[in-house]
Amino acid sequence: MSIAGGPIFQLGWVVPDIASATAEFAERYGVDGWFTIPEVRFGPPTCRYRGCPAEYTSAVALGYAGGQQLELIEPRSGDSPYSDHLTRFGAGLHHIAYVPDDFDAALAGARAAGVEIVAEGGFEEFGMEFAYLDGGSIGTCVELMRLSARMKAVFDRLVPEGHANPWT
Template sequence: MLAQTPVQIAWVTRDLDATEGALTSLLGAKKWVRMPGVHFGPETCTYRGEPADFVADISLSYAGATQLEVIAPGPGASVYTEFLDACGPGLHHVCVEVDDVAAALSERDAEVVARGVMPGGMEFAYVSAPAAGVPYLELAHIPDEIKSFFDYIKREQK
C-alpha cells in the first residue's frame, strides 16, 4: 500500500538554534525537544551498504499534526553529512510510517541509502531518487514507546 501521508518533515542543519527559530516563525512550532548525541552504531545501522557509526543532535516539534525534525550531524559519515556536503542546510526528507520496513522497501523502486534501528527501537530506512528531485524518503516503523514520546512532544505544543 503506497498511498501514505507523511508524518514528518525533516531538515538538516549545522545550527539547530537558527533552524528551530526559522521553523517556529514560519510554521508556528512552539516548543522543541532536543535529543543531543544520538548514536547510530554499526551493530544496528548501515550507510551506503556498509556499517554506519555516526552521531547526530536531533530536535523535534510539531506544526499541527505534522512532526518537524531538525538534525545537526556530528562525527561520522551519514545520510545527513552527505546531504550537508552536497547541498548545504535544507529540507532533507519526509517520513512515512509503515508497519514493516522490509515490505515497504520491496514496494518501492528506489536506492536504499541508509537503514537501521535507532535508540528506542524505531526501525528506519532512507530511500532516494535524486535524479527525480527526491533527495530522501524515510520509511519508519515506530514502536508504541516512541509513539508515546511523540505524543508527549505534541501535547507540549498547546
C-alpha cells in the same frame, strides 16, 4: 506501485546549527516547544550508509507545526546521509517520512523496485527502525519508519492538543 502510502508523518531538514534553526522556526513560523536530543549515536550492528557499516552522531530536534512533525538534524561526526546532504546541497529539506502499516513489506517493495536504500538502522532499545530511500527525481529522500507502541506513545506526547499523529 506505492511503496509507502498514507499520510506523511514527518518532514526532516539538515541544518548546520540546530540552536539557530529551532530559534528561526519559533520566531518566523511559530513552531516552538522543540524536544532536542543533543547527541544521537548511529552505529553497528544495525546502521548502514550506502551499503556499508556506518558510525556517526547528530543532534536532533523534534517539533510540530499543527499536526505535522518536523525534525531538524545537525550532523556532528562521521560520514552520514546528513553530513553528505549538508556538504552537497547545504541546509535544506532532507527527507519526508512515512510510517507504513507493514515496514518489512514496504522496504521489500522498495528493494524489488530497484530503489537504492541510502541508509538504514535502528534503535532496538526504543523500538525504532528506519530506512532512507533514494528520492530519485524528487531529490529528497523518503524515509520509512517502524515505530513500536512505546515510540508512538512518545511522539503522541509531543503532538499539540487538537492534533494527532497518523496512526491514531
